[in-house]
Amino acid sequence: MGSSYFTKVILSVVANAGILIITNKHFTKKQFTKRKIMETNTTGSTVISLGADAQAEPQADQVVNGLVNEAPVDNGVKITHEKGEITVDDVYTSQFQKPKSLTAQLRQVITTTFEYPERQISNDMQDSLFEMSEFGFERLKITSHENRIAFIDVPLGSTKESVTSMLKPLTDACIYKVLANEPILTSDQQRGIDAGLTTKDIIANSQAIRYSEGATDRETGEDVGGDLILRNGRIQYRAVFFKKTTTPDIDRRTTEGEVFYTPELSAELFGSINEETQHM
8 A cells, every 4th residue: 555545544534633634636726716616525635734823723622731632543543732831922002902901912832743654554445454563664753833823902011921920820721713614703803893893804804714825735836825725615714712711622614504705705716706606
C-alpha cells in the first residue's frame, strides 16, 4: 500500500476527530465558476493550514487548558491536543470603542499532533492478523498550530500587565470557536445590525474562512492564498470568543440545508453577483 493510500486513512481519522478538512478536489475562486457547488464531495480529503488566524481544528471536548489530552487511537493513528496559556497581545482604543473602556487582544495557541505508522496493515475490507507494533514500523508525526485571537472590553487605564494579572488565576479560561454555514452573530452584533451601524454581509465577509496569504495546494503547488475554503462544497464561517471557564467548541456546519452567501462571496465563487444565491 502506498503512502497516498495511508494518507487517506489518516485523514479519515482526522475528519472523525473534528479536524477541519477539505477535499483534494477543492476549487479555488478561479476554478469554481467551471463547476457547480454541490459537485464537491468528501472523498480524498486533505488537511489544510489556515495560517495565523485558523489552522488545524482540534476537537474542543478533548482539550483542557494547559493539559495534553489524547484522542482514541484508530488505525494506528493517535491525535493529541494541547491548549496553551492565554496571553495578551495588546491593549488599545478601537475604532468603535465603548465609553470608559479599552480593547484587549487575547491569544491562545492550540497545538494538534498527529502520530501515525509509516505503513498501514489493514483496511476497510480486511483485518490484519498481527498487531501494528509487531511490524516495527517507524511512527511519524505532523504538528499544526491554530492561533485563536479574541477581543474583549477592559476598563480605561488597563495595561497588558494588568489584564495578564487578571487572567493568571483563571486556569480554566479559554478561547473557544464556533463554525457555521452562516454568519455567527453575537447579541451586540445583532443590535448593531438593527441600529444600522453594520450589516450581516459585512460580518459574513469578515468571518469567511480563507487560506492564509502565501498558502499553496499540497498536491499541485498552486497558489491558493486568500481563496475561500469550502467543506462539502459549502462556505464556512468562523468566530472565536473568550470564556473564563472551559467551553467546548461549537460546530454548526451541515451537509444539507441553506448556506449564506453575501453578494461579494457569491461573485467570488460563481463569477457574478446574484442576490438569489444569498441563501442556497
